[in-house]
Amino acid sequence: MSLPPLTESQKACLALPLDRPIFLEGPAGTGKTTLAAARLLRWLEAGVPARAILVLTPQRTLAAAYTAVLRHPTAPPGGEVTVATLGGLAQRMIELFWPQVAEPAGFAAPTRPPISLTLETAQYYMARVVRPLLEEGYFDTIRVDRNRLYSQILDNLNKAAVIGFPYTEIAARLKAAWVGEAAQARVYDEAQECAARFREYCLAHNLLDFSLQYEVFARHLWPLPACRQYLIGRYTHLIADNIEEDTPVAHDLLAEWLPHCRAALLICDQNGGYRRFLGADPESAYRLRDLCREHVIFTASLIATPAMRALGRAMARALGHRGELTGHARPTSAATPADAPTGPRAALDYRAHRFYPEMLDWVADEIGRLVHEEGTPPAEIVVLAPYLTDALRFALATRLAARNVPVRSHRPSRALREEPATQCLLTIAALCHPAWGIQPTKYDVAHALMLAIDDLDLVRARLLAEIAYRVRDGRPTLLPFVDLEPAMQERITFLLGGRYEGLRTWVAARVEETRQPRPHRPDRPGSRRPASMPPTASLDHFFSRLFGELLSQPGYGFHRHHDAGEITANLIESVRKFRQIMPAPTAGDTFDLGREYVQMVQDGVVAAQYVRRWQRQPQDAVLLAPAYTFLMSNRPVSHQFWLDVGGMGWWERLYQPLTHPYVLSRRWAGGAWTDADEYTARQDALTALVLGLLRRCRTAIHLGLSELGESGNEQRGPLLQAVQRVLREA
């Protein structure tokens, strides 16, 4: 990415002495990150070694502008600028300094390496800790899905870590703020006990979840002279962007780091703080302003038209915004949008509908018109909703595809375990491991055969499952094709029968292998396994073999369907990470990791995340995303379509009975969290969200309005009311 021409404000900031610590603030869209990228290049041109520069962002997506500049062919040759989040930096430092920090941090086996937990594996261990307590009646007064319960307890631990208070105080803080029924206090105590048990388990087994990584880094590594000297000595030049989205502990660390930097640039978005539910604290970020010699404010939007800026002012008024509104000054450069005296209505496009599908049709028609008649690039259009349900995503994607408009989404529509390819792999795995005692239904086997065998339709697949699939003595079995009646063989066809036979013999060979493990191999240089130890076939390797030797071969279902390869890769990675956190089996151990994994899939604990895209996504496509996800991509567009404008989702917080993003923050002074506090918090969050979206829109906001929402309820949410006020006053 080459940088656009700079404005006068940007040039003035760039011209400041290179060794000057600068605190730069301003609303989104005023060119702060562009300036920072220019200053980064200026450092490099001035001879600052790239390896001495650290760019910190609260989230990887927010670093895209920096990596684009650094990857550009025009960037000078040299070392590598480190672009990281604090969590990522913590992970690297723990790995490097583990021998020095493991014991003081309280790990039971400091001579053994640490094991990092993913969100999925952390939930697995939390489930192991919590499940026995659930049997005792813990959390019986609240109605929430078990996985959300586990994740909220982890959430509390994470909040304690990023805000910087002992995790043992979680319940006390939540109870002090609670004003409802007394029974809830017991729930907080139960959540506290679960958190404590989980932490003890992690320390006893060298497991590092996100909260422990953060705590070990902040409390043990950063104060460790060797680690601090390594970081301070290496990174003499620091850029921290979007510090308003970072955590108080990150701000503490920056405050201690800054005096040691030869140069620094801290960037703060005004009216931000969208990641508050992840511990972001914009007010805490402003502590860093006083540590910088220069304080620069950018005020002129380089993105929004005058009408868009007027709409921002009007929406802020309508939402009762109390503070000073920045970011609505006129730009100071020819590179900025042309001004024209227009009011907020000029930036709004809307059509009222009675029913939800009518609104979706209108949205798709409008997007089709923008792309095909006005020549708007699809990448310049986003469709946003507070939550993007699978049904809504499918409905929109289908409509846009019918209008020949390319679409991309922030994630695929199904969780990994719900993907048909995953179901196919798990069914065949069960057939190959009769010792698991899992007997797939004929329905499952029919669907697995249909996916596994190329050109096998559902009718024939059902027929095959009906005739050739048996459970004998509790063991699932596939019969040879030759054993079928000749008439049935003809119905299936001999071509497909041959493929079925290939699958059956592969399965039979694996069943045989589980009875008689592969022969030992002699030791050789570099071999970890001593000759006395029999080889084992782990489930992830089994899936790799199933994919490579059978399903991806010509004539089988995954050969031409490349998405299935991606799903298999995700499943393999999930199993592998699951395996790597499990203790090594001991002699006489009857625990079967494969069976445990499949059980956890059925319970929804693992493989519940969405398939991660390995392939590059089409860039010139309309993006469908939740509003906050779009904000965290920090990318302006020309057209935004807001859906469900009357819905309460724009205003309400996620139901989280075990945690609280405002009470578990450094700003919370104690005392009760009242309805008035809740109202103010929601109103402030909606205002920040709306302003954030408007500041990332160049041309028009298109409002999808329907009297009845997705589920058929009448819609009159606060965002709709604010829009109506703006329209009345305009």
Added chain:
Amino acid sequence: MSLPADFLFNQANLQDYVDCPRRFQLRHLLQLAWPAVAAEPADEYEAQVQDGEAFHRLVHQHVLGIIAAETPILPEAGPLADWWRAYLASPPADLPAMLLPEVTLSAPLAGYRLIAKYDLIAIEPDRRAIIVDWKTSARRPRPGWLSERMQTRVYRYLLVRAGTDLFPGLQPAQVEMIYWFANYPDQPERLPYDATQFEADGRLLTELVVEIAGRNEPIFPLTDDVTRCRFCTYRSLCGRGITAGDLDEADDQAAVPEEAAPDWTAGFDFEQIGEIVF
């Protein structure tokens, strides 16, 4: 699909292209996930890769002074312990004192960027710069084979092009590359450098990048050497085999990949789940 403007060339993807343009296309251009087994026994291959990573980390920690020679974090037996003893007993000889572990360098090349991550660069200011690469593979390649590998060409060339932060005015003749084999610590391969080779490497790498960027056929050519397909995970896609090759059968021509396949699920992903996404 054409080459993205932000594509990074490195020794691994260039070697893939030289070995088989189709593998380069599938793996690096289309980034097609094809998770077949690379080599059998799969668990042993995985263990080798993990041990190799652990050894690299140990040496990194040792060079930085984080661990001493008598570190308690080693397993008592096994290849890692053997390699560590070999490293302490027979490290690369005559290394300069200034040791820079885990250095990444990059430079523009034919409209793209070339990048390399070095295990260790040892520098004697104004005199010489030694690149050290730790190899934990079971076999030691035959002499001469490594000099033709893209790793050798890219590492030495890029150090001269992009290493001026570390060594102002570095000349090709001041560069040497050492491959040190953990299983054969007394038989390192030392590869000196000079201006002629630097020019030749620059030409070759530029030609390769230009050639790759100019390709627009839907399917890049497949390698003629089908023995390479035994250790390529895309063998079923290309209709070139069913089972993975055996680790014992790997040789210089059909080398097993030293690095694990790209870990596309590493790290936290903000989009993964709505509840907590730290």
